[in-house]
Amino acid sequence: MSNNEKRLMTCIVCPLGCELEVEIDENGNVVAVTGNTCPKGKDYAIQEVTAPKRVVMSVVYVKGSIFPTVSVKTNKPVLKSKIFDVMKEISNITLEAPVEIGQIIIKNVAGTDADIVTTRPAPKK
Amino acid sequence: MMTTKYDSIIIGGGPAGLAAAIKAKELGLNVLLLENRDVLGGIPLQCLHPGFGLHYFKEDLTGTEFIYRFIDKFQKMGIEYFTNAHLTEIENISDTEKRIKVITSKGLQTFTAKTIIYATGARERHLYEIGVTGKRLPGIFTAGEAQTMMDVYGIMPGKEIVIVGSGDVGLIMARRFALEGATVKAVIELMPFPGGLTRNVVQCLDDFGIPLYLSHAVTRVEGDSTVEKVIISEVNERLEIKEGTEKEIKCDTVVVAAGLVPYIKILEKIGVVKDQATRGPIVNEYLETLIPGVFTAGNALVINDLVDHVVEQGELAAFGASEFVKNEGIPTRKWKRVFRGRNVRLLVPHYVSGENDVIIYARVSRPMNKVKVRFPEINKEVRLPVVKPAEMISIKLKKEEIQRAVDRITMEVLSNE
C-alpha cells in the first residue's frame, strides 16, 4: 500500500484548463501526473507542487508620452512568494518617452531570473 | 468636390476591425477604418494579462502585445483611418451604397461605401440592469472603466473593492487590484458556479486569498456621498433571495463585471434583425446581416471570450465584403437555416449555403463532461471532453457536409456517457 497523496489541480498553462491528478510521495516528490493533454501540463504540476510560479503584470508611469503609462510584465514566471517584491520594484520606476514595446526596463527583478519588459509602447507626445 | 466611395468602411478599431481592415486591404479593397477613441486597439489595449493569441500566433501574448502586432501591420500597410471618429448613423441608400454619418474632431462628416463592416464591440451591463438598487454613488465603476483608469491612466479607483460577477473579466480585475495593493473584499456571483475559467479562479482569486461568494446576489449599494458598503443575500436554486441571509460588506469601490451585450442600435435603425439569444445581428456565413452589404464581426456579432475567434470573424467579414464588391452582392440564392438544439444557448452564423466551409461558434447553457456535438441532418458528430457556458465552442462544417442538408441544420450537445 502506498501513502502517496493524490492532489487535484487545474493546469493554468493554457485556456484549455485540463484537470490534473497529481500523485505525490512522502518526500513531496511528484511520482505521476494524469489528465494532462500535453507535456506542459506535467511540467506545470511538478512546478506547482514544488515551487509555484506566476507571470506578474503592472503599469509604469511614463513622462512626456501620449499615454500616461506603459504596461509591463515579467518575461518569465517568478516564484509566487516573490510577487509583491516584484511589484514593489516596479512601482519605484518612472520612464521617459519614447518607450518601445519589448524594452527591458529591470534586469533580474527582485533577485529573480526574470526581467521586466514593456508590453505596450509609449510614443513621444 | 469628388468624394471617394470606399469599397468598405470598417467601424471600430479593436481586434475585429483591425483584422477586417488588414484582410480587406490584402484582398484588394479600398478601405477606411473609423475608431471612436483617440487610440486604436479596443479592449486588448487595456489588458495587461497574458492569454491572447494562443491559436492565432501560437504564442501566449498579453492583450497589449497581441493588439500591437495588428496595429503595427495596419499602420505599415498605410490603411486610411481616423481616430476620434464616432459613427452615429448609417443610411442604406441601396444594396451597393451606404452613407454614414460620423462625428469627428472636424465636425460631422459623411462617407459612402459599398459595404460596411460593423465591429464596434459590446457595451458593459450596468448595476441597474441586474436588479441592484440604491443611489448612483461615486465609487461604482464598470470593469472596463476601472481597467482603463488603472491600466492606461495609472490611477487606482479605490482601496477596498467588491467585484460583482465572477466571469473572466471580474476575476482578472480582482487580480489586478490585488497586485496593485488594494484589498479585494469579495467577488459576488449569482450562479452556483464561477462564470470564468477555472485557471482564472486559481490564479486570480486563490493566489491572493480573495473570497468568492457563489449563489449570492448584491441587492443594494449604500453610502452617503460615496460608496460605503454593499448588501448581499444568498439565493436559492431558482435564483430568488433567501430571507434572513442578508450580509453587509464594507468597501469604497464597487466594480461591476456583469457581462457584455453587443451594441447594435445603429444597425437596428436600418432594419438589421436581432437574434434574442446572442443579442447581436442575424447573419449568414459571410457574417452579412439581413441588410445586404452590412457585415459584422467580433463582440458586435456575439460576445467572444477568445480574441482569436474575434480576429477570425473580422477576416471572414472582410472576405464577405470582398465577395460582395466583386459580385455586386452576395450571389447565394438559397440558404439553409442553422437551428439551436439541446443545450445550445446561442450560435452564429444563422444561415449557411454549402458553397464554403463554415465555422459555427456556439455556447452551451449548462456545463457538461464528455459530450458529443451532433448535427443530425448532415450526420456529423464531434466529441469534446468538456463544454462550459464560459467557453465558446467553435466547430468547422465542411461545405460537402453542409450540402447534405436540405434546408436546415440543427446543432445539439448531448452526453456521451
Ligand SMILES: Cc1cc2nc3c(=O)[nH]c(=O)nc-3n(C[C@H](O)[C@H](O)[C@H](O)COP(=O)(O)OP(=O)(O)OC[C@H]3O[C@@H](n4cnc5c(N)ncnc54)[C@H](O)[C@@H]3O)c2cc1C
Ligand atoms: C477584461 C477582459 C479580459 C479579456 N481577456 C482575454 C484573454 O485573456 N484572452 C482572449 O483571447 N480574449 C480576452 N478578452 C476578450 C477580447 O478582449 C474581446 O473578445 C475582443 O476585444 C473583442 O474585440 P472587438 O474588436 O469585437 O471589440 P473591442 O475590443 O471592444 O473594440 C471595439 C472598438 O470599436 C470602437 N467603437 C465602438 N463604437 C464605435 C462607434 N460608434 N464608432 C466608432 N468606433 C466605435 C471602440 O472604441 C473599440 O475600440 C478579454 C476581454 C475583457 C473585457
Ligand code: SF4
Ligand atoms: S495540460 Fe497542456 S493542454 Fe492541458 S491546460 Fe495544460 S498546457 Fe493546456
